[in-house]
Amino acid sequence: MPELPEVEVVKRSLEKKVQNLIIKKVKINDGNLRYKVNKSGIFKLLGKRIKKIERRSKFLIFKVGNNIVMLVHLGMTGKFFFINKKNKKFKTSFYYNLNKNKDHKHDRIIFFLENKQKLIYNDIRKFGFFKFFDTKKYRDNPHFKNLGPEPLDRNCNFEYFKKYILGKSRTIKDILMDQKCISGLGNIYVNEILFCSGIKPNKKVVKLTNKDIKKIILNAKKIIKNSIKLGGSSIKDFSSSDGKKGAFQQTFKVYGRNGENCSNTDCNKKITRLKISNRSSFYCPRCQK
DNA sequence: CGGGACTCCTGAGGGC
DNA sequence: TGCCCTCAGGAGTCCC
Numbered sequence: 001m002p003e004l005p006e007v008e009v010v011k012r013s014l015e016k017k018v019q020n021l022i023i024k025k026v027k028i029n030d031g032n033l034r035y036k037v038n039k040s041g042i043f044k045l046l047g048k049r050i051k052k053i054e055r056r057s058k059f060l061i062f063k064v065g066n067n068i069v070m071l072v073h074l075g076m077t078g079k080f081f082f083i084n085k086k087n088k089k090f091k092t093s094f095y096y097n098l099n100k101n102k103d104h105k106h107d108r109i110i111f112f113l114e115n116k117q118k119l120i121y122n123d124i125r126k127f128g129f130f131k132f133f134d135t136k137k138y139r140d141n142p143h144f145k146n147l148g149p150e151p152l153d154r155n156c157n158f159e160y161f162k163k164y165i166l167g168k169s170r171t172i173k174d175i176l177m178d179q180k181c182i183s184g185l186g187n188i189y190v191n192e193i194l195f196c197s198g199i200k201p202n203k204k205v206v207k208l209t210n211k212d213i214k215k216i217i218l219n220a221k222k223i224i225k226n227s228i229k230l231g232g233s234s235i236k237d238f239s240s241s242d243g244k245k246g247a248f249q250q251t252f253k254v255y256g257r258n259g260e261n262c263s264n265t266d267c268n269k270k271i272t273r274l275k276i277s278n279r280s281s282f283y284c285p286r287c288q289k
Numbered sequence: 290c291g292g293g294a295c296t297c298c299t300g301a302g303g304g305c
Numbered sequence: 306t307g308c309c310c311t312c313a314g315g316a317g318t319c320c321c
Contacts, residue, residue: 034298034315169291174292179316
């Protein structure tokens with residue numbers, strides 16, 4: 001599912017719903033996620049309070065009790081549902097009705113919270129994961145080790161990017177998808193950033209001009225910021241943990257628009273799909289050089 | 290080390 | 306209906 005804006009939206013809604021609640025019970029329906037869920041890790045959460053929820057690129061960081069960090073990655077289809085038993089309208093209007101009973105089989109982990117509330121982790125494809133760390137050590141975990149700056153970080157800038165791509169023979173699409181370079185971007189946002197910058201996804205980074213690089217950095221910041229503001233992109237199965245849909249997908253200029261007309265008014269070319277590193281890229285053959 | 294291919298998993302949708 | 310193919314917001318591993 002989710003790239004940085006979606007994870008940020010999930011984080012904000014989780015903050016509102018489950019922060020400060022005590023975890024009473026945990027049920028693992030299927031712990032065979034990307035990495036097998038560590039049972040002793042997850043059961044250490046029992047009786048502990050969810051104190052804080054943070055985000056680092058596409059990772060959610062739950063700070064639980066005094067010394068536990070639960071690191072969560074949503075993979076492609078991971079999502080959280082919050083169920084408040086006291087609020088019938090909420091429960092029925094979103095989770096149970098919207099997805100009928102069909103989706104229940106993908107409820108992988110259920111956290112039973114105070115006041116009969118529940119936090120459900122649902123993941124169709126099981127590419128997400130949960131890992132547990134000591135608060136003092138979680139920053140050293142292997143997933144964080146090589147993460148580059150996020151688009152909105154101050155050190156995600158022209159000088160940094162120029163230095164990073166120096167001597168590399170890869171395409172710009174590939175580089176932007178690489179979490180070691182800039183973290184938090186994924187297939188949707190990279191396609192949109194390159195369209196707005198007028199750069200073809202398969203352009204080799206050695207051929208980028210300074211002006212190109214400046215445009216890419218600027219558009220990355222602009223697009224990510226705007227998407228968070230709009231509640232992320234809701235395509236397929238994304239929604240925040242309170243069931244709200246984002247609106248950024250309505251602003252997509254190229255992603256998923258194969259065969260449609262380019263959105264630039266003076267252009268009559270059709271958006272084209274191209275495979276790069278086994279992922280779909282969408283671009284306008286006229287507007288992106 | 291860089292880069293490409295392949296892998297995990299489940300479901301949707303199209304063609305025949 | 307069923308079968309087979311391709312595709313899907315991710316990212317780690319293996320091999321040349």
